[in-house]
Amino acid sequence: MKPAPYDVPFEAQAYQGFLAGLKNYWRTELYRETLAEAQVHKASDVKELEALMRHSPSAQMYAWQERVAQQFKFSGRWGMSTVILQQRDALEPLLAQASNVAPERLQLDPGLKVPNYVTDFDCHQLPGGLWSDPLNAWVLAWFRTGLSFAGSNPDALVDWYASELKSLAVKAAIEPGKILDLGCTAGRSTRTIKRTFPAAEVYGCDVCESVLRQGHLQSVEEGVEITLCQQNAESLQFSDMSFDLVASHWLAHELPPDAIRNVVREAARVLRPGGVFAIYDMCTVPGGVVGEWFHAGMALRNNEPYAYSLVAMDLHGELDAVGFTQISSRLTSPEYAGPQPSSMPAARYMYMSMVSAIRL
């Protein structure tokens, strides 16, 4: 594989290593101290626990670092945004030229309105989000070479996800000929799906143009034949009953509940009878009040407010309402797979759920 087109100076690499060290302390030792304190309180709800923990030095430090260490990752003189934006002259033309290569596999819609829930705030605290400055597509590309927010290896997560999709297809006795990956950003999950289902025609859709352009360049470079489309998953441009498998990877927690309902309805529309719909996300938060408290804090501090509303949503009911059957959900990730645990993990990470259903 060719090296990345952006330059990462030695100093920036070292600085990101420094931040990774901070984050590791945050997600292990500091998390455990905060967790132990929170559990002692036996609070009956999140509000009570927040009030009890508000003056705890460990909780204060945990919350501060959760928010600010992420900002340091992007900002400051060795931050990812700072370093990438200094390379605008070299990087912006690459994105502009992306549609010159295999143009049939990059379908852009310049008139698409990016939803408010994408533009209202800087998701994940990335300055400008993924919808404003096109160079943020390269910031994301760099960001995803490292560990995830919770310290997980993103490649291991996406590989695991694709293997789970394969299991769902086998269980449903289908060999998907056409697959749609909703909210694909730069198409990493889409490419992994294609590798897992090499005979299938695989599409990815997202609302942000620049990440699709970057993802297209990467797909061409990796020789993975997928089609990336600029579409809103709430109102897809695909025909009725045109897919065998529709999947979303880390999308639902970015959407308000009304948008999730629209996405579920659209998945039902574009799936063929017997087709599989899969939602892989933080749909369940184990650990009772303490788990909810950590999750709600993360949603607020990392600018992912809908991660909080997602766990309160009745996804099974929403799926049932539009005609899905055999609805199931279970926790599954490389770190943890099995029934909902009764205790919190020893280090901070997000429990991932696979919610799946069959189109009647």
Next chain:
Amino acid sequence: MMCGGRGAYARLDNVGTRYVHEKYQRYGLEEPLINSTGQPTDPTPKKFFECADTERLLATIVALGGEVYVLKAELKRLQVSLSQASVVNDLALEKAAASDAYRTWQAQEEVSFGRALLRPFVHPNDSHDVSDLMSGIRPGNRDKR
């Protein structure tokens, strides 16, 4: 083609933000989880510590820590390189310190190093505050915030 059946779901449209608010109320969260100093539409940064100065000083310390870490990495890399090449002696170091290359670097560093250290005291939190969204009020226009 566009999706069909929208009418059946019209009653569910545009309730997302209210839904978040209702769930907050369900959990008894009448105020943002974090001890915010501002009203919902106030972009005042979140406060994590009782004393705002703690937040600012901590940001400065972490920024300093980052600079020190980078410096240590550069020094280590240089030590390894010089040791492998056996090229350094006292005279060579004195000559380097007097060179234009070193002086140019020093002039630039005097400007950028101090700024990198002190800016977080005034701007400890550059990210948009989403407390308002979490408590049910969606900002109409990010430019107004």
